[in-house]
Amino acid sequence: QKEVEQNSGPLSVPEGAIASLNCTYSDRGSQSFFWYRQYSGKSPELIMSIYSNGDKEDGRFTAQLNKASQYVSLLIRDSQPSDSATYLCAVNWSGGSNYKLTFGKGTLLTVNP
């Protein structure tokens, strides 16, 4: 059974701080990794994708992937109250264009003004 694990939180940070979200996955052969943001009652929205080891930065967001440790993380710098949401880690076990994703349960992030 292929699993994606996340700390469910809630994670609470003050406005302007760095929020660090973590995710582990069970299959070493996993190909691609994604972080989605989901506001309550809404659909998942892609924030970052990462495919190779190392860091990938996009604005205030940095995704980090360590395939040897089967670990992917998301850092949010200068956190804003509008970042308050559930962050979902998702893994695509197979390559190619078929996005059969396995999601974690998500980490609820609250950014306090």
Next chain:
Amino acid sequence: EPEVTQTPSHQVTQMGQEVILRCVPISNHLYFYWYRQILGQKVEFLVSFYNNEISEKSEIFDDQFSVERPDGSNFTLKIRSTKLEDSAMYFCASSELTELFFGEGSRLTVL
């Protein structure tokens, strides 16, 4: 900006009734999907569809479920005889090479 659209946004049905959820994927996308999320639970893959046939399906996608692309734009999920445990948010999605785009979801409530 192109988007995936879903109808209805909310449907209430009686147990044992058939339900059809509809989706219009983004026009130039080739893969289409249904995911579901039971309240408070993970987002779960149900099925992917490519070139007018099912590409992959999960254990959840049993004989009660079917998908169809009846014309050039719509993509539907049919649940033949709904159960209480089918109550969930159902997300349609479509993909290009680098990203999966989700619709806003259809909330299904089975009474």
